[in-house]
Amino acid sequence: MDLFTNQIDPNQNILPNDGTVNYFGPIVELEKADFYFERLLNTISWEHDEIHMFGKHITTKRKVGWYGEEPFEYTYSNTTKKALFWTPELMELKNLTESRTNETYNSCLLNLYHSGEEGMGWHTDDERELKPNGAIASLSFGAERKFAFKHKTTKEKVELWLDHGSLLVMKGETQTHWLHRLPPTKKIGAPRINLTFRTIKL
Numbered sequence: 510m511d512l513f514t515n516q517i518d519p520n521q522n523i524l525p526n527d528g529t530v531n532y533f534g535p536i537v538e539l540e541k542a543d544f545y546f547e548r549l550l551n552t553i554s555w556e557h558d559e560i561h562m563f564g565k566h567i568t569t570k571r572k573v574g575w576y577g578e579e580p581f582e583y584t585y586s587n588t589t590k591k592a593l594f595w596t597p598e599l600m601e602l603k604n605l606t607e608s609r610t611n612e613t614y615n616s617c618l619l620n621l622y623h624s625g626e627e628g629m630g631w632h633t634d635d636e637r638e639l640k641p642n643g644a645i646a647s648l649s650f651g652a653e654r655k656f657a658f659k660h661k662t663t664k665e666k667v668e669l670w671l672d673h674g675s676l677l678v679m680k681g682e683t684q685t686h687w688l689h690r691l692p693p694t695k696k697i698g699a700p701r702i703n704l705t706f707r708t709i710k711l
């Protein structure tokens with residue numbers, strides 16, 4: 510079943526079972542969201558992601574940034590990155606996200622998608638450095654994009670649109686039972702920046 514949420518209720522779990530995902534809709538007003546998009550675009554140390562998979566070396570079109578309260582090392586797809594210290598905007602956005610989600614985070618992975626043709630394939634955020642079942646909060650700026658969940662065993666799908674300035678949180682057993690992705694599309698030309706606040710195990 511495909512579900513498109515048009516009514517926004519942050520208390521509603523958009524997953525039918527095996528995890529919790531809440532969509533808050535936009536949590537910063539439009540002008541502020543435009544400001545953050547511009548600022549993040551110009552101040553984050555964006556780098557192409559180097560992925561080592563199946564013996565191949567791939568450079569993604571999408572760019573990434575990795576920040577945190579300590580120089581945490583984070584390994585995914587056989588690449589290790591060392592976190593840079595929070596920028597002022599990241600610190601503000603972290604505080605806002607913590608107060609809205611009632612959770613704490615110590616790091617943030619940023620993704621810059623230059624257009625709809627860049628996306629992210631099916632995956633779970635369950636790297637060994639992350640606190641098991643820790644909340645992952647996702648902030649989006651720029652082009653509105655579709656986001657999808659797929660249950661690992663039942664294959665059930667849940668889809669929604671992530672708006673400019675919006676917040677989504679994935680909690681509980683979500684990463685154990687569900688995959689998620691950002692599908693690529695030729696219909697969207699504008700760029701998008703996504704921030705996922707995470708907790709690295711100390």
Ligand SMILES: O=C(O)CCC(=O)C(=O)O
Nearest residue numbers: 618620629634691703705
């Ligand atoms: O861009 C997004 O909305 C999702 C990013 C994501 O899933 C990730 O960084 O792990």
Ligand SMILES: [Fe+2]
Nearest residue numbers: 632633634689
């Ligand atoms: Fe993810």
